[in-house]
Amino acid sequence: MKMNTYTEHTDSQKPAIDLLRKMDYQYLSAEAVENERGEIRTHVLLENILSDQLAKINDFEYRDETYKFSQSSIQSAFEMRYFHYKSTTNKN
Numbered sequence: 001m002k003m004n005t006y007t008e009h010t011d012s013q014k015p016a017i018d019l020l021r022k023m024d025y026q027y028l029s030a031e032a033v034e035n036e037r038g039e040i041r042t043h044v045l046l047e048n049i050l051s052d053q054l055a056k057i058n059d060f061e062y063r064d065e066t067y068k069f070s071q072s073s074i075q076s077a078f079e080m081r082y083f084h085y086k087s088t089t090n091k092n
Helices: 008-022 030-037 047-057 071-089
Strands: 059-062 065-068
Touching: 030 047, 047 071
Parallel strands: none
Antiparallel strands: 059 065
16 A cells, blocks of 8 residues: 655645746745744735835836836835735724
């Protein structure tokens, strides 16, 4: 009788990590993620990295000119997300 040798890490996580690395994603160790989160596990977005990437890859057009998002616009988006999260989770 053959035993089931399925493990989440080898059958699911590792292939996904390998694929993302081939797509030029950077793998972060658990320690690096904890540092980025400020060691608060409920912070699932790594805001410093996300902020850098939003500034790098996003832009918009206005009157035939292209503009990058400002850091203050990106910060406002984070604040709006937290406001929305708090307003939807604090219902009595």
